[in-house]
Structure formats: structure tokens, C-alpha cells
Amino acid sequence: MSKKVFTNEEVEILRNNPYTYAVMPHILSFTKEFQELFWKECHAGKIPRQILEKHGYPADALGKERIWGIAHTIKSQYYSEEGLHEGSLKKSSSGGSDCKTTEETVRQLQNEVQYLRQEIEFLKKFPRSELPGSRRTAYE
Secondary structure (H helix, E strand, O other): OOOOOOOHHHHHHHHOOOOEEEEOOOOEEEOHHHHHHHHHHHHOOOOHHHHHHHOOOOHHHHOHHHHHHHHHHHHHHHHOOOOOOOOOOOEOOOOOEOOOOHHHHHHHHHHHHHHHHHHHHHHHOOOHHHOOOOOOOOOO
């Protein structure tokens, strides 16, 4: 991620570009269509800066570091198992995607509650003295 923060005006310019998937002050992501186009033009010998400017992305607003990062990210995605894609495929710590619908979130929480209830019922079957970390002994 580039350290350069987009101004409000730059965000609007980037947001109005048809090849922009999403834009925030620190992040710019592209449509799959643009990524494919970028990859083809890169392989035809064009420089990333030229490709971006040709398709309406001002190089001075992006900055040198971000332009390099865009080229690197598209190359990495192209050679990855998932291939080129829009948005993020990063997994959250719970193993699901970051962009969950409300139904998916509710279903996940219901499963967690059910699992924890089963765990509690299982632990109730043991005398307290047999539980790990218990200070009580079986002779009390």
C-alpha cells in the first residue's frame, strides 16, 4: 500500500473512471476488465505509467510507488491460483471472506453458539476435580 493519500478531488476523479472498482483515500482497486487490459498492454511492451495515463489515471495522483505496486499486484494475481479478480480475496482470522452478507454472519454466529453449548455440556459431565487447572482435589 502506498503512503500517498488521495485528496478528495483525486478520489472523485478516480471514482468516475469506468475501470475503477473501488477507491478510498489510501486504496485503489481496478475492475477485472482493466486488469486484463493492463496485463495485455504490459506484455506488448508498454510502461505501466503510460497504460494508466492512457486509460484516465493521472500518474501524478498515483505516484511512482503506487504505479509500481499496481503492476506488481496485477502480475501476482495473474500468476496466482485465483487469477485476476475484483476486490479482495483475503481471508479473515475466522477463515471466511472479509465481505460477508448478513445471512452468512448470522449463520456463522449460530454455529459458534451451538458449538460452545456442546462444549459446555461436555464439560458438565466431568467432576470439577478432574478439570484441568482445578484447585479442588477428588478428596474434598
